[in-house]
Amino acid sequence: MGENLSRRSFLKGAAAGTMSVAALGALAACSPSGAASEAAAPAAAAAGEGLAETGSYDVMSQMSLLNRNMTEGAVAAATPEEFIVQKGDGALQFAPGGDPLGITPADFMQNVPAWLGEAPEITDIAGTESCDILVIGAGNAGSVAALRAQEMGKSVILAESQTYDEYDEYACDMACYNSKIFLDKGTPEVDPIDVMNEYVRKALGHVNLQIVRDYAFRSGEMLDWMMADHIPAEYTEKYAKTSNYKGNENFSGQCAGQWSWPAMTQWRDEETNINMWPFVIRSLHTSLENLGGKVAWGYQALRLIQGDDGAVTGAIFQDIDGNYQQIDAKAVIVCAGGYGGNPDMRLDLSDSMRNLAWAYGADRTDPEMIGGMGRDGSGIRMIMWAGGTMEAGPRAGMSIGKNGAPGFAFGGAWPCFGPEGKRIYNESMYKFGSNGHLDLMPDDSLLVNVTDANWETYLSYQGYGHETMDRSSDYMVEEVRQNMADYQTGPDGFPVRSFARFGKEYSNVWAADTLEELADIVGYTGEAKENFLAEVAHYNELCEAGRDTDWGCDPQCLFPIKDAPFFASFGATGGQPSNGLVMLSGVNTDGQYRCTDGAKAAIPGLYAAGNTCGNRYGIQYGTPTAGNSCGFALTTGYCAAEAAVNDLA
Template sequence: MKETSANGFSRRDFLKGAAAGTMSIAALGALAGCAPAGGEAAKTMASTGEAAAEGSSYDVMGQLSTFNRGEAPDKVAATTAEEYIISKGDGVLSAGGGCDPLGITPADFMLNTPAWLGEAPVVDNVADTESCDVLVVGAGNAGTVAALRCAEAGKSVILAEMQTYDEYDEYACDMACYNNSLFLQKGTPEVDAMDVFNEYMRLSRGHAHQQLVRDYATRSGEMFDWMCTHIPAEYVEKYAKTSNYKGNENFNGNCCGQWSWPAMVQWRDEETNINMWPFVIRSVHSAFENAGGQMRWGYQGVVLVKDGEAVTGAIFQDVDGTYHQIDAKAVIMCAGDFGGNPDMRLDLSDQMRNLAWSYGADRTDVSAIGGMGRDGSGIKMCLWAGATMEGGPRAGQAAGVNGVPGFAFGGNWPCFGNDGKRFMNENVVKHGSNGFLDMLPEGFLMANVTDANWETYLSYQGFGHETMDRSSDYMVAEVRANMDAYVTGPDGFDVRAFSRFGKEYSTVYAADTLDELADIIGYAGEAKQNFLAEVERYNELCAKGHDDDWGCDPQSLFPIKDAPFFASFSTTGGNPSGGLCQHAAVCTDGGYRVLTGAKAPIAGLYAAGNNCGQRYGIQYATPTAGNSCGSALTSGFCAADSVIADLA
């Protein structure tokens, strides 16, 4: 192995320079490989690749490193600390142990232009062309808000949506919007937006775009209040549920170092619990049209139109197959995620692909990676125009096992596994992928247990997806009635599951003794004895006020002592779930302008919602439930402001 790079830098020089911060990026890049790119290594790569292309296998064993394997046969290991220090000389670290590349051909590995992307389509039979100031692609949360905002600023705006008017539907109704008036008017304390910002950046480990996250933390309430002025007051009064606006009286705001705040509005019908947002958002579409905007229903985006490097519009295909061109001074892409595109999901979502691989599945098989979402067409249109995807890891929203089988009324509760023992800190589970929970084998039993004090215990728990909306009296009343009418025994009883939509119920099991509850769960023999002993141990930790075993937050240590005792349990299926939508998308600057690989804005092109990357960094997380929609709406609001300013 050679220690000097093609341009004369040694690894020793590299490490000295890196420590001092003196080497240029170009110099660092030159040292990325263990051998220089030219000379014998390049010849080896070429010949290896050619052989593989002809059907031969790659010489994997020939790739192994020889670092410190006979290179200094006379070397003697130090026997004392003093000898070792002398042997290290100036003490600068040395690197090694790498190997030459196999020279894998693009056909056998990966492509800068993936097969799912290909080349931009050429459409030469456009039936008609129209023009506007601002073209918004996608009439979901982000696009609808962006279009209305621009129209109110006096811009001529066309909002194109791939669904038809009569078929239009939306995914969700949960909107986390901090310091919105619906909460503040009910007496909810104002949240420090910088606390919100810092928590999201902490959860993203710094991978998210700070300006985009700050916009969400500081402007989501403003956006929501503005949006509600365009929704009939009777809809706001009837359907906008301010989840947990009263707060949980015994919760201090922080659990195991994770902050959560009440800020989520859910658009639900009380009687049916149906998601009303797909209906309510139509009033925002109407407000847009009343402001002079034009809707184009059934318009599937095909490709962006460019003049040189600038984007000047887009071409669409209607439901009859006819192509239409819309020219614009600015285009805001809000066409949604790629979760519904199996090929994009396979290539782009490294978390889901490798999660499948960790289960022994073929990670090149699209059927091994499920998911929901849009077709990714908006992202492809941006990439053809010169955009780049945000860097990884690209995690699917809630990919993998999302958590333990909680009660219908939510909450974090002691969780017991196959052997009857507690096996985790239940407090740290958040919406998203949950690490080792993704790795549980098929048939692994997980049981949540609580006692007669379940409702009191909820008052000590956080928000997010951890607990029921205790501010909605109709929810609390029905759940309380269900629980008061409990039936002991193995058949269980039904409890309304308000965390989902519609009139769904979950089975809860009750028993007069822990011994009987263990039988219902299915514990027998040693597992049953473990369970009973573990509950006793857990209660001792609750009395102590410190979880020595798993670190549960003291405010969430709820003893299991008073009959009746309740359980909710299930077994894992042995395969990772596909999760929800995908948040990874194209790179933008702080003004939602889409960027090239050189991080220069593409003139005329903007992105919001799930076309806008870097909003979550490594993984979706919920200090407040509903921030996927809240963040999307806010990004559309702020992207519109950037467009308005740029066009001015």
């Protein structure tokens, strides 16, 4: 690499920001291994070499000798002045690292993992048809993408693996900002810049900014388009529930530095509380067909078709009768969902889940160690066979982990006490599913949420994530109020309508006339009971002072526990690490939803939306508004269709 650039001078340049990425790569390629590998026997670079006699890899060959008798006569500096002299020009020194052990792909990783394999060769095509734009998957993203593209003048086929009669969809909550259905009810308009920046902050910048921007700026437009033009007014009037549109009158808009906004629409039948969206979304399919488009039901996508230039020109499917069908297209939008239902893809791709299992001492090579649900990952496989790539990690599930605080049936964020009777964290930090702090606790650790007679007043100070009651749902609020008014004290508890559930489900809440009795009910005894009573008294002092010097709870959420009756919800930690509803990672795309290869170049004719599309959440799911996963999916389908149509034009 040249005699005039020593490793020391390189480090000085890198610290000053003067080295290019190419120079960094060149250094890695040509630099010596350093003192550690010079002093130790070099490990073999070739696979299979470097094995100890036992048949295992010689891991001891990687033990560093850095600063182990390397400098003859070395004496530690006794004063700052001596230290400065020793440092000379001040360049930072790094251990260069040792040589690899030569671990074979079978023992470590595969560039073509077993779950991916090779694209199937299919020749006996029973039938062929064509369209301008082929959309694969009729969930939220695909249904919107197909309809939007057809409406914009392109011929569209929407292919769905489920049959028409069996079709179902587990989407429910959809957060769409500044939609007309909210604004018409007096909900203040949200600044989309604030929305965009909040999602980027929660992802620590680890997102595709254009996708996040589209969601913040265009999700309301998308919902208005669906409801005004394609969903019958009678369905909207009867089923569309604008959650929290009345707002929590005492909520400031921010909590613990985090924004939260009312923007979630649900589709519920009031009498049964059943989620009606899987039925209502069929209206989009009807509109598609009325405009001349087609839905191919029972079509399981197997692989994409590519020309000699790499452009995607359609896909091959297996229909419900087992025949192979080919659909040729000028553009393909893959909206086939994620890979939460594929245990092997979860195991390999979700580093967060795999290593969480490992952190519990479980076998992280066993797919059964990490539970999950969702789609089969077939869309992602097809895109990768076509040259697409997965987004970088960490790759998490929607609620990766094992433990969450045992919330009340009506929601809310409440003081949480641990197995020793002491409060254990900041309950006002909005989250979804697991809390990492709780995942560090041993299994079977008691967790207790506590509130008092003022529970509903306290809820009015909380935001619009999954930790709140929908105070706009009068038919449920009234029942919950009555359930709580009819409370029964004692160890058996009493049932309360579960707010987050579809259908009429109930969860137990426990009540007592005194905190001492409540401690007995939840299982605090001896010192733990004494701690609990003292901790509640201390917590009430923090509430009176208006500052939580223990855990930093937002002052607006400091709710004293002082007026009988006292209520508790409790449970124990433990269980199996799980991804929750869906995986959050997908394939890489550019700013126009075009799938990209390893060089980040667009693959002609290939687009992704919904959970197939990656770089929406970064490190973990966040809920400035509950329901943003479905809102994201709908919006990406809307925008991907426009991108494909514009490219064809």
